[in-house]
Amino acid sequence: MHAPSTRSEHDLLGDRDVPSEAYFGVHTLRAVENFPITGTPISVYPELVHALATIKQAAALANYELGLLDSERCDAIVAACEELRDGNLHDQFVVDVIQGGAGTSTNMNANEVIANRALELLGHRKGEYQHLHPNEHVNIGQSTNDVYPSALKVATYRGILGLIDAMAYLRAAFEAKAEEFAGVLKMGRTQLQDAVPMTLGQEFSTYAVMLGEDEQRLREAVSLLCELNLGATAIGTGITAHPQYAPLVMKKLVEISGLPLVTAANLIEATQDCGGFVQLSGVLKRVAVKLSKTCNDLRLLSSGPRAGLGEINLPPMQAGSSIMPGKVNPVIPEVVNQIAYEVIGNDLTVTMAAEAGQLQLNAFEPIIAHSLFKSVKHLRNGCITLADRCVKGITANPERTRATVENSIGIVTALNPYIGYANATSVAQEAHATGGSVYQIVLDRGLLSKEQLDQLLRPEMLTTPQPITLTRAP
Template sequence: MEHDLLGDKQVPADAYYGVQTARALENFKISGVPMNRYPEFVEAYAIVKLAAARANKQVGAMKADRLSGIEKAVEAVRAGKYHDQFLVDWYQGGAGTSANMNVNEVLANIGLEMMGHKKGEYKYLEPHDDLNMSQSTNDSYPTAIKVSILLRNGALIKELENLVAAFRAKGNQYLEIPKMGRTELQDAVPMTVGQEFHAFGAALEGEIQLLKESEKALYTVNMGATAIGSEINVPKGYPKACASELAKLTKKPIVAAHDMFAATWDQQGFIVYSSALKSLAIKLSKIASDLILLASGPRAGLNEINLPALQPGSSIMPGKVNPVIPELMNVIAFRVIGNDAGVAVAAHSGQLQLNAYEPLEVLSILESMNILTNGISTLNTKCVSGITVNEKVLARYIETTVGIVTALNPVIGYEKSTELANEAYRTGKGLLEIIREKKILTEAQIKDLLDPVKLSNLDKKKYKK
């Protein structure tokens, strides 16, 4: 039996959570997705509590034995233990208060057992007085969100780097294979397959840089702001000490906010990082859609590349194989774009000294990070690494295309080149065929002026390092 301002309430004897978590479990039966679905958030919140406890000890507010109990509890949670006790639904009112109390209660009861006491013997380690010392949900919850993103960002970047390497390797493999480039889905001018794949890699490298830069918007925290930024109930020196402890624990340059009032309601960090995820999603979706188009057919489409065949593509059409992994990447991208819209709406809906809608922001961002990380890995290992090129198809396109006529502008002029192009379209003949028939160029000139690899302006040194 536990007690809070609403009265007495029974809590399961084997539970490590307490009365406020028990009430939240009854009040917020919404998504069925508990806090522990994203273990990095559980770990992040535990890190925040540890940093706060150590800072409180530094400024003389916390006793050594209680810090020891908290440290042991946090160590266990960071090792992956007790995660089944973090059960509050992600969809909750109260600006994250239920999540904060879930963490406070569980860590307190774990710590009590490790100190040789029974769960619920809060006179030795108390969820409010000790685990929430010098804190409010309004500073610990947004800080936990930031730490959870920082803990996960490296894994996302690593998978993205692996995908870039796969595209670069594929680019080198087919570096000198010519093909037609297209603009607005119409034949344009020649390029090489290698240039196309290297461009995919280069574009994603820009997203890696953006993720690294956007992370910096999360380094400033409002620990010590407590309720609204006035630092009520906070010992002198605590905010700086807590930020310093967080920096040590995360190995990130975390600092205390200069203006705690602004930092308590400001959502810039979440908006910036979510926007970076959206940018990445859009880039991945564009690339995935290109792969789908390039592999279309195979007999009645572009058929320039082959994607690995992973599963039958139809319950009615024998032999059909679909581009399921690029399609999956698009589904993921669409979800991330939607999540970013949710972050934007939640961020702009805060009122006065607090934003109560941060639970939606953290859920949206962590889900986006999770599905992007897994999706990028899948795109790499089950699609990009196994792509092959249909060189005969590409050669036929080069031979029959009208697009290389652009290279003749400096030689015979734009008007004459246009006439050749129109004749090719009208007769269905290839441009090279017409040039040979009309003896406009010699074979030596054709080889010199219309060599598709030469027209692609390929710089081998640029790619093969």
């Protein structure tokens, strides 16, 4: 005789048939039907599943210690949570990432999966909730309104640590190139016009410095996520929870997670406030803006190969055109640019969702979660991809860069202290009108000797501050 393909479960709205092999239950089933929005389940963010399991495990241990959960059920719940934290059963987290209900569907998806796996461990069948119930046992002393935002913060914290590591990896790639290109002289540009000389190494070092600054800003912002409202239950008053539950569950959570988490000083405020998410999202936008600017520079500097700047060569990754033979495009910087645009848009979504909170709860944290997780994941992948498939393979064209310096009118700026602004302006005008070199015009006018010019226009003199030792020409 074949086992039945469904089992019957009951909720507020009545009875429903759930697939017999499913670890989720009727609440999750209804959520899947109610929110056919993106087609993307919450399992796409394993860090969220991991965080939910960590919190449920801490709750079970706290409630056992408080005498609210017997040892047999506690052990089964803990074992199920540890399986989830090991990466098992993530495919059972099937609720859409965008959902109504302030995350209740996600919380119940976790409660049901944990309960049904715990039932199996106790020797029962899925759905035999009289032995261990998703609400009565897995969810003791909890509400979606404290579990969901706490899980979101824990998951985001871990994600940010991964992003910081990826940014450090990219920074190291830029630092290596800055050292490699330290002796490559080139023209700096402001407003896309010739400015003054610099080295390609100096240019690449700025990209490393920008990343390092943003790593620090992320560390500062993510520290705000360490304050949780766990124990707040519905609105922050802690109703249905044991008086000692909040400090105890936090103690257990810190022990399990190893993260520097603390209980918010005011649980009512913490339950409705999304300021930490807004702050973090703003920093992610900052990272995206600066990373995109860096990619714009790489695309400009490598433009050509003959009709553009052509100062650097990006490693060829793929054929660039279906019609133009031999064309190679800067596809890696381009994809990182697009990640940046997405992150900037996500920041607006987080901003509006946080602003839309009303009274004691923000019902829009699912879209905040989806937006933050996307931003963090895509920025991390983008940094690693940019380092491995672009920056590490960049080469310089030193002959071309030096030629632009020698032919540039911009080097006249370096002669300002020695020939005066008026003379420098006149030399620049003549060079521009005739196509002549600044070097030759200054020499022909007798403004400086050949020895003086050769000294002043050495690369090290052009790219760093120098004491003025020559007498200014009249």
